[in-house]
Amino acid sequence: MDTTQLLKGVLDLAVLAVVSKEDGYGYEVVRRLRAAGLSEVGDASVYGTLRRLYAAGALNSYVVPSVEGPHRKYYGINGHGQALLKEQSGAWTLFANTMNGLLASAAQPTQEVQV
């Protein structure tokens, strides 16, 4: 199964979750997502998502200048983002439970069908 398609629907949630722990700049967020197991996440998708969440007012943003390299743009979660994270987490949990239940029942077809 193509996990990139699944990822599209939950990338907002994943990014919010990662940023809620600690502020991070673009590639750092990518790194954390990959470290958490979302290895197929695309760099540009994450950057775009960060920008969109920022534009939606769910994230704060600030630039940290660097002496040696280009400046980094950091993102951090704000109140609106926290609320969004909570709401989307709930939706995801519900959805995931539903899916799990569905799949569990599919695994033992003969017994469940009688009910």
Next chain:
Amino acid sequence: MNTPILPPGVAAYVAAVRAHLDDLTNDEIDELTGGLEADLDDALGEVSEDGNSPEERFGPPAVYAAELRMAAGLPPRAEVRGQHGVATLWNRVGQVTGTWTERVRAHPRWPATHDFLLTIRPAWWVLRAMAATIVIRRVLFDEDFFVFVVLALAIVVSVELGRRGIARRSLVWRGTIAAGNTLAVLMMLSVGPIAFALGQEGESSYDSVPTQYESRSGLQLDGAEVRNVFPYDEQGRPLRGIQLYDQDGRLLEVGEAARESVADEEGRTFSPVPAVDADSVQRWNAFPLRRQLIAPDPASGEARAVPGGLGLAILPSVSPRPLIAGRAAEPVPTPASPVPGSSLSAPGSPTAPMVSPTTAPAPAPTAPVSSLAPSPTSSVTVSGRS
């Protein structure tokens, strides 16, 4: 602006990504690509089997830009947002040239070339300002002092246009600047970059533009316009009514510029008057040219010839010594020669003898404006013979 040390190609890659977002507003582009250099730089800092160039790691800039904008919830590039006809046309042109530029950007030498071009970009800004100055100078005025002022202003404007990336701001700006840049390049090609850099365009460009030749034709000495010719005989006496021809029988005429009015040191304006030959043809090769006083009409204020203001040109303050060698030379009698006693052998045959214009007084010491004919020896030669 700090200039961070970036691995080769990162700046170029980001620029290419931005180029694929250029249908968005400047704010949107900045929002999307802000800090992107740092992110790419970081990603490239990690060893990967994909390779180390931005293209190898992140894919073609077009795909990257598309992913970026889609994730950010912005419409894809093909989807035009409320654009008018010119913009649609512009986009279509962009699509055609885009394929070509992508091919160039994919070339392995592109990052180095791009870095080099970025380095010499300020020189282009200054060159562009020079081209603009030439245009302004030709269209508006010809005062050297103002040319420097305009050049200074043009350099500031041009550099600021380049530095602030105004070209990216909107379609109208982009179109205007593209058109202006094309003009500037054409201007530089036509004038020649070296003459241009040395500030010699005033002279050299006229030479390179054939249509300007007319105004530079006629008698010249060391590049300066000859306004009149004063012949003297072998005794050093001034001559009048002399027709001049070159070795091929062409008229040795004063140029167009020398036929215009000039002011003397007292502020009076004189217009040179040509002789008229027997065929009623104006002759600008008959010397010395006489001159007509010009003054504003008291009633209308328009400049017009002052009646009785026709006179001889003032002789230059020279006193030619009598010729010794000239006397020794045997004059070649030429039947067609219009001036008896001339020691020149006429190469062509001047067709018509000279006559005075009907309104002109006889060129004698009794000329109405006698003060204009100061030479006491002016009666030694004749003109207006028929």
